[in-house]
Every structure is written in structure tokens, then in C-alpha cells.
Amino acid sequence: MMRINGKRLLADLRELARIGAFKTGVDRIALSGEDIEARRWLVGKLAAAGLTASMDRVGNVLGRDPKAAKAILVGSHTDTVPKGGWLDGALGVCYALEIARSAIEANAPHATGIDVVSFEDEEGTYLPFLGSRSFFGELDDHEIAVARSKDGAALAPALATIAAEPPPHRCDAGRYVGYLEAHIEQGPRMEAGGNRIAVVTGLVGIKRFRVRSRGSANHAGTTPMAMRKDAGAALIALASGFEEDMRRLAGRDTVWNIGNMTFRPGVANIVPSEGEMLLEFRDIDAVVMDRAAARFRARVAEADRGPVRIEIEEIADLAPTALAPRLGAAISAAAAARGETPVSLASGAGHDAMIVARYMPAAMMFIPSIGGVSHDITENTSDDDIVFGCEVLADAVSRLRESS
Amino acid sequence: MMRINGKRLLADLRELARIGAFKTGVDRIALSGEDIEARRWLVGKLAAAGLTASMDRVGNVLGRDPKAAKAILVGSHTDTVPKGGWLDGALGVCYALEIARSAIEANAPHATGIDVVSFEDEEGTYLPFLGSRSFFGELDDHEIAVARSKDGAALAPALATIAAEPPPHRCDAGRYVGYLEAHIEQGPRMEAGGNRIAVVTGLVGIKRFRVRSRGSANHAGTTPMAMRKDAGAALIALASGFEEDMRRLAGRDTVWNIGNMTFRPGVANIVPSEGEMLLEFRDIDAVVMDRAAARFRARVAEADRGPVRIEIEEIADLAPTALAPRLGAAISAAAAARGETPVSLASGAGHDAMIVARYMPAAMMFIPSIGGVSHDITENTSDDDIVFGCEVLADAVSRLRESS
Numbered sequence: 154m155m156r157i158n159g160k161r162l163l164a165d166l167r168e169l170a171r172i173g174a175f176k177t178g179v180d181r182i183a184l185s186g187e188d189i190e191a192r193r194w195l196v197g198k199l200a201a202a203g204l205t206a207s208m209d210r211v212g213n214v215l216g217r218d219p220k221a222a223k224a225i226l227v228g229s230h231t232d233t234v235p236k237g238g239w240l241d242g243a244l245g246v247c248y249a250l251e252i253a254r255s256a257i258e259a260n261a262p263h264a265t266g267i268d269v270v271s272f273e274d275e276e277g278t279y280l281p282f283l284g285s286r287s288f289f290g291e292l293d294d295h296e297i298a299v300a301r302s303k304d305g306a307a308l309a310p311a312l313a314t315i316a317a318e319p320p321p322h323r324c325d326a327g328r329y330v331g332y333l334e335a336h337i338e339q340g341p342r343m344e345a346g347g348n349r350i351a352v353v354t355g356l357v358g359i360k361r362f363r364v365r366s367r368g369s370a371n372h373a374g375t376t377p378m379a380m381r382k383d384a385g386a387a388l389i390a391l392a393s394g395f396e397e398d399m400r401r402l403a404g405r406d407t408v409w410n411i412g413n414m415t416f417r418p419g420v421a422n423i424v425p426s427e428g429e430m431l432l433e434f435r436d437i438d439a440v441v442m443d444r445a446a447a448r449f450r451a452r453v454a455e456a457d458r459g460p461v462r463i464e465i466e467e468i469a470d471l472a473p474t475a476l477a478p479r480l481g482a483a484i485s486a487a488a489a490a491r492g493e494t495p496v497s498l499a500s501g502a503g504h505d506a507m508i509v510a511r512y513m514p515a516a517m518m519f520i521p522s523i524g525g526v527s528h529d530i531t532e533n534t535s536d537d538d539i540v541f542g543c544e545v546l547a548d549a550v551s552r553l554r555e556s557s
Numbered sequence: 558m559m560r561i562n563g564k565r566l567l568a569d570l571r572e573l574a575r576i577g578a579f580k581t582g583v584d585r586i587a588l589s590g591e592d593i594e595a596r597r598w599l600v601g602k603l604a605a606a607g608l609t610a611s612m613d614r615v616g617n618v619l620g621r622d623p624k625a626a627k628a629i630l631v632g633s634h635t636d637t638v639p640k641g642g643w644l645d646g647a648l649g650v651c652y653a654l655e656i657a658r659s660a661i662e663a664n665a666p667h668a669t670g671i672d673v674v675s676f677e678d679e680e681g682t683y684l685p686f687l688g689s690r691s692f693f694g695e696l697d698d699h700e701i702a703v704a705r706s707k708d709g710a711a712l713a714p715a716l717a718t719i720a721a722e723p724p725p726h727r728c729d730a731g732r733y734v735g736y737l738e739a740h741i742e743q744g745p746r747m748e749a750g751g752n753r754i755a756v757v758t759g760l761v762g763i764k765r766f767r768v769r770s771r772g773s774a775n776h777a778g779t780t781p782m783a784m785r786k787d788a789g790a791a792l793i794a795l796a797s798g799f800e801e802d803m804r805r806l807a808g809r810d811t812v813w814n815i816g817n818m819t820f821r822p823g824v825a826n827i828v829p830s831e832g833e834m835l836l837e838f839r840d841i842d843a844v845v846m847d848r849a850a851a852r853f854r855a856r857v858a859e860a861d862r863g864p865v866r867i868e869i870e871e872i873a874d875l876a877p878t879a880l881a882p883r884l885g886a887a888i889s890a891a892a893a894a895r896g897e898t899p900v901s902l903a904s905g906a907g908h909d910a911m912i913v914a915r916y917m918p919a920a921m922m923f924i925p926s927i928g929g930v931s932h933d934i935t936e937n938t939s940d941d942d943i944v945f946g947c948e949v950l951a952d953a954v955s956r957l958r959e960s961s
Contacts, residue, residue, distance in 0.1 A: 338779065339776050339779045340776060340778075340779030340780050340781070341780065341781070341784050342779075342781060345784070357778065359778070361825050361826075370933075371744075371929065371931075372743050372744060372905070372906060372931045372932060373812060373813075373814035373816060373837065373839075373905075374743075374744075374761065374763070374812060374839050374904075374905030374906040374907070375742065375743045375744030375746075375904075375905040375906050375929070375931060376744050376745060376812070376905075376929060377744070377745070377746060377810070377812065378807075378811075378812055378813075380745050380749070380929070383814075385815050385816070385817075385818065386800060386815065388818075389793060389796045389797055389800065389815065389818075390797070390800075392793045392797075393793055393794070393796075393797040396790065396793065396794075403782075406781070407782075408777060408778060408780070408781065408782055409777075409782075410777035410787075410825065410826070410827075410828055411789050411790065411793065411820075411829075412777060412789070412820065412823065412824050412825040412826065412827055412828075412829060413789075413820050413823040413824060413825070413829075414789065414793075414818045414819070414820050415818070415819055415823075416815075416816065416817050416818050419816065419817040419819075419835075420816050420817060420835070421765050421814065421816040421817070421835040421836070421837045421872075421873075422765075422814070422816060422837065423814075423816055423932075424814055424816070425815075425816060425817075431823075431824070431825040432825070433777065433825045433826065435777075435778050468825075469825075500778075500779075501776070501777075501778030501779040501780075502776060502778045502779050503778075525775065525779070525780060525784070527775075527776045527779060528776065528827075529774075
């Protein structure tokens with residue numbers, strides 16, 4: 154079995170964190186100069202380790218073990234949200250680098266190699282899962298041509314800056330026996346439970362709605378209550394009913410959020426004429442998701458029969474993704490062999506593994522996030538937990554190589 | 558008794574509406590060029606009618622009957638909200654002009670004259686009731702020095718444009734036997750009830766609160782519900798409870814409004830870390846107001862004991878204003894003599910009469926607003942109702958002169 158070098162892993166992570174450093178975090182949004190610099194840094198590290206590595210013209214970095222006909226694909230992403238943390242994505246990529254490098258150093262050639270990937274734009278600056286979708290040929294030219302960031306920046310000119318790179322890496326379907334992605338939890342459950350390793354059972358489905366209400370702007374002093382068409386009050390009643398429904402319908406791990414609410418004109422003495430609300434809910438169980446969606450649609454239809462018009466738009470609908478139990482079992486066994494009983498968790502956030510799992514057996518492993526912080530410059534994990542996680546993942550990779 | 562000239566009244570209103578005309582409405586915000594032009598137009602009309610008239614250096618226009626030792630003060634305001642209607646304020650001022658002019662034309666001198674006033678900034682662009690408060694010496698220099706519009710424009714430079722005008726008009730305490738203000742209803746009740754004249758019994762009190770909530774921004778997918786500090790959900794629960802309380806505590810005419818609600822950061826997948834809400838309630842009954850305020854404060858205190866901090870700021874607290882029954886009775890009698898049984902209404906909006914009523918007997922009369930529209934360029938009232946209202950108010954003035 155290979156032995157990973159914990160000090161080298163931490164040094165890599167810290168070196169990578171200097172590219173786009175922002176205070177204690179990093180700002181490496183997809184296809185920015187800093188993002189591309191980080192990807193070129195990774196290509197250099199992979200090549201130095203003995204892999205055949207390049208960045209393609211969508212920004213995906215792939216490092217292949219040149220001596221292997223089959224491989225386990227290990228990786229994550231190196232782009233971040235604006236003013237994000239130093240570990241989100243980078244951790245899984247540096248684990249993959251360290252594991253592939255240690256395997257080559259072990260000098261015990263194996264039919265199943267270790268390939269390393271850093272997918273582009275996992276954070277969805279331009280297109281969610283741009284890189285992993287490209288890797289599996291899911292992206293079309295039209296989608297790329299029209300994509301814009303929420304700030305209005307177009308994807309096409311951002312891609313033009315790396316147009317001279319090789320054509321997109323595509324998944325070599327016969328090569329891969331599976332995909333492993335390690336990530337920080339981005340939540341507080343492991344810390345609260347004292348767990349150092351979590352095996353991810355699946356990724357939750359997400360349904361997200363935009364709700365718009367339209368009534369009439371009336372003087373809030375002179376219009377009797379019964380004669381109003383209050384677009385704000387209608388949204389408050391709907392929001393309150395949604396909270397109530399979700400508490401009743403929720404499974405153990407269901408989560409929901411009303412992330413935004415705005416009224417227009419938005420002053421104290423005018424009855425709101427328009428309102429808008431953003432809400433979502435997530436669960437690993439498709440039955441719970443469908444039941445919650447049906448109840449919400451029924452509530453909206455009921456509200457729309459009142460004096461205010463209510464319209465909803467489903468702006469996201471991702472089905473829950475199950476991960477491969479056999480790969481998860483390898484992570485569990487590896488943790489157990491090091492004296493740690495891993496917890497099983499569903500991932501509440503999206504990851505490239507959601508896309509990859511459509512094409513090959515995929516698994517994810519979490520290590521704890523201090524304070525559950527995510528997408529923030531204060532995001533962190535102890536060095537011990539970082540190194541321990543890489544040891545467990547390396548062992549899991551070794552186990553899978555033996556059984557593949 | 559004097560006879561008013563309905564055609565001349567309508568012509569004056571239409572001439573005034575051309576100053577600052579915006580589509581079918583007017584844009585004559587306080588101390589703008591258009592507002593000052595309208596006030597100079599009024600001074601000209603009053604002087605031509607035989608009154609001693611001038612605009613002072615806060616913008617108040619006063620026209621005095623030079624032959625009378627006592628007077629009934631009649632008026633309203635000529636400033637508007639941005640893109641407002643042509644009748645809000647202007648109606649009461651043009652009624653006053655027409656009545657004072659008709660009285661002089663009747664050539665039947667009377668010990669009690671008719672003075673005309675147009676108060677500045679009734680709409681509160683810079684300071685609510687700036688003009689009427691100045692008239693009674695309620696404004697101090699510091700308040701003027703720090704006042705700004707909600708767009709950040711300072712009052713002082715706006716006043717500097719008319720600094721060459723005469724010192725502020727002050728109420729001549731011995732002169733006035735009472736104040737009469739006519740206004741459009743700005744609500745739908747008269748139209749719904751088929752009423753052409755309303756006698757205003759009083760002006761409702763207003764309590765207005767800004768509510769701020771502070772929690773933590775967490776990932777809405779990875780943070781279990783029980784571990785959140787959701788500043789948005791806390792506001793929704795508070796808003797919902799407020800609606801419920803108000804329905805239970807409300808008197809017949811109580812009105813309330815949640816005019817604004819905002820969440821930060823305001824995206825679907827982040828638990829809101831901050832929220833803000835603006836709400837108010839109004840009633841003519843101080844007991845109802847106090848009971849509602851106490852219940853709201855108790856609810857806020859209860860909510861603040863949860864995981865989210867809730868703070869409230871009382872941003873307005875106006876006590877209900879009773880108007881003078883004797884003056885209202887004169888309007889009632891005048892309407893009845895013309896075959897119209899007036900309805901009694903509380904005014905849900907604020908008017909200068911609130912300020913004036915502290916210093917002299919004051920009354921208000923409403924005529925209908927088509928569709929209840931207010932503070933909008935589509936605000937309107939039929940010509941017949943406009944003229945009829947002036948006839949009734951003129952008769953009421955005559956009755957009060959006889960009894961004064």
C-alpha cells in the first residue's frame with residue numbers, strides 16, 4: 154500500500170491557497186486569471202509526479218497515469234465562489250494529487266492507475282458543473298453561447314482566453330472503474346457528532362421556486378383592509394404556510410429555505426403591489442421531495458384564488474443522486490482499519506459527483522468543517538483532520554485497486 | 558350668501574395642474590422649481606381676488622382678507638408626491654381661493670373674513686408638515702439644518718432658493734375662528750357607499766416600526782434546520798403573528814400594513830443572515846392603538862428569545878386627532894341643505910389639519926376619489942363632484958361666519 158505524505162499535502166494546499174488569496178480565504182472564480190493560474194499550477198504538479206497532464210479549453214485539468222489501462226478517477230474542483238474558503242474543492246484535488254503521486258512513488262505498478270481531475274466551474278459562476286458536464290459530452294455550443302454569470306458577464310469571452318488549449322478532455326468510458334471525491338462537509342453535523350470521516354450516501358435533490366405576487370398599490374391609511382389586494386400579505390401567508398407544511402412533511406434530513414423576499418414599492422404607507430420570494434427544499438428521498446412540491450403547488454393555487462395573483466416558476470429541479478455502496482464501503486473499511494467509525498451522511502450541497510455518478514460508480518467522503526462554515530473566508534479544517542482524511546481516502550483507493 | 562363659480566374653479570384647477578404636469582398627473586415636489594412656480598401663481602390669483610398675499614421663506618402662501626379683523630382659515634397644500642395626482646392638496650387650495658374670491662365679489666362685508674393658506678411640504682419630501690408646523694412656530698433651526706429627503710437631498714439648500722422671500726408667516730392667534738380643509742378621500746369608501754360629501758371626524762393615529770433581525774448566513778443545503786439562525790424565517794413568523802394579532806384586536810376601521818420586507822444576502826441557497834421589515838397600523842381610537850402596540854412589542858420580545866436577534870425602532874408615533882364637531886356640523890348642515898346626507902369618516906391619511914387642530918378648531922371635508930386612487934397620476938374626481946364639494950364648503954363657511 155502507498156503511504157501519503159501529510160506535510161507535502163498541507164504544503165500543496167497552502168501553496169494553492171496563495172493563488173487568488175483573499176485574507177484567510179481565496180477568490181478564484183471560474184475562468185478568472187487566478188483560476189487559470191491555479192489550474193496551470195496543478196498541471197505542473199501532476200506532470201512532476203509523472204502523470205500526463207493538461208488543461209483543456211474549458212478549463213478541466215486531467216492527469217492520467219500513463220502506464221495504466223484502467224484507472225480510478227479522483228478529484229474535485231479548484232474554482233471557488235467569490236471570497237470563498239481555501240478548502241472547498243481544493244481539498245479533494247490535493248488529495249487526488251497526493252494519492253496519485255504517492256502511488257507512483259510506491260513503485261509497485263498496478264493495472265489500475267489513479268487519474269486526477271479538477272473540473273471547471275463547479276461553483277456555477279457561469280454554468281453549474283460546466284467542467285464535469287463537458288467531460289461527459291453534456292454541454293452544447295448553444296448553452297455555452299448564451300451563458301452569463303449573475304453579474305451579466307458572458308461565458309464565451311471568458312472561455313476565449315483559453316481557446317488555444319487542447320480540445321476538451323472526454324471521459325474514456327472503458328478506462329474508469331469509479332470516481333472518488335473528498336470534500337469538506339460544509340455543514341456542522343460531523344463536528345457536532347465528533348466524526349472525522351463521513352461516507353456520503355447520496356446527494357440530495359433540490360427543488361427551487363421563484364414566487365411572484367401581483368396586487369394593487371393602495372394608500373395604507375385610506376384603503377379598508379377588505380378592499381386591498383396586498384401582494385405582500387399574500388406572500389407572508391404563503392411563506393408561513395410553506396414553513397408549516399414543511400415541518401409536517403419533512404423527513405429526518407429534509408431542509409428548506411426561504412432565501413429572499415422583496416416587496417414593491419417597499420414603503421411603510423403603501424400596500425405592496427408586487428412581491429417576490431425565492432424558496433427551495435432538499436432531500437435525499439424523491440418521495441418526500443415530490444410530496445412537498447405537490448403540497449406547495451396546491452397552496453399556491455389556493456392562494457391564487459384570492460385577490461392577489463400568485464405565479465411560481467420552478468427554477469431548479471435536481472433529482473436526488475444515489476452513490477455507489479461498494480465504493481462507499483471501501484471508504485468505510487479504510488476508516489475502520491484506522492480506528493475511526495465513519496458516519497453516513499447525505500450531501501446537502503451539489504458536487505460534480507452528481508454528474509459523474511450518471512456515468513460510473515461514484516463515491517464521496519467528507520471531513521469536518523470547523524463551525525460548519527462554508528463559502529466564506531473563515532472556512533477551515535484542522536491539519537490533523539485534513540491529513541487523516543487523505544490517509545483514509547488513499548487506503549480506500551488501494552482497496553478498490555485490489556478489488557478491481 | 559356667496560355663490561361660487563364652478564367653471565372658474567375647474568379652470569383654476571386645470572391651470573394649476575399644468576405647472577409640473579406629468580402625463581395625467583403632476584410632479585410638484587416641495588421646494589422644486591415647479592412647486593415654487595405654483596405657489597407664485599397662487600399668490601397672483603389671491604392678489605387679483607383682493608387678498609393681501611405673499612409666499613414666505615419656507616414656501617407657505619397666505620392670503621389675508623385685508624378688511625377683516627377675524628377670519629376663517631381655509632386651505633391645504635400645493636406640493637405633491639413625485640408623479641402624483643392633480644387634486645391632492647390642489648383641490649383644497651383652489652376651493653379656498655374660489656370661496657375667498659366669491660365672498661369678496663359678493664360685496665357684503667363681514668367682520669369675519671376668509672383667509673387662504675397653502676402649506677409647504679405637506680407630503681413630507683423633506684419634513685412632514687413643514688409648512689403648517691412653521692406657521693405655528695413648531696420648527697426649529699436645527700431640525701431644518703439636518704433634514705434630508707429620502708434621496709439624500711438636504712432641506713437647507715432647497716430653502717436657500719427662496720431665502721429672499723419675507724419671514725415666515727405666523728398664525729395670528731386672535732384672528733382665526735377656525736380652519737377648514739377640503740380634500741379628496743384618497744380611498745374607496747365614499748365611492749363604494751355612493752357618498753358625495755364626507756365629514757371627517759378625526760385623523761387616525763399612526764404607529765410605524767422598523768424591525769431588524771440578525772441571524773447567521775449558512776448553507777441552506779448542509780445546515781440542519783435545528784442548527785440555523787434564520788433571520789428571514791424569524792421575520793416571516795413575526796409578520797404572520799402580527800397579521801393574526803391585528804385581525805383579532807382591530808376595531809371597525811383599524812388598518813395595518815407590512816409595507817416592506819427584505820432579506821440579506823437574498824439568494825435561494827443561503828439562510829438569510831439579516832432581515833428588515835417596515836410595518837404600521839392606524840386607528841382613530843387611541844385605546845386600540847395602544848393595545849396593538851403592546852401586543853406587538855410583546856411578540857417581538859418573545860421572538861427575540863429565540864436564536865435570532867430582533868430589534869424594533871418606532872419610526873412614527875402620531876396620536877389620533879379629533880376634529881371640531883361644531884365645524885363638522887356646519888359642513889353636515891350645508892350638505893343636507895343641498896339634499897346630500899354626508900357620511901362620517903375618519904381620515905386614514907395625515908393632513909395639515911392634524912397640526913392646525915392643536916391651535917384652533919379645525920374640520921375637514923372629503924369628496925370622492927374615483928377608484929379610490931391616490932398618489933398616482935390616475936387620481937381623479939368627476940367635475941360635478943368637484944364643483945358640488947366647493948358649493949357645500951362655501952355654504953359651510955357662510956354658516957360659520959354667521960355664527961362666529
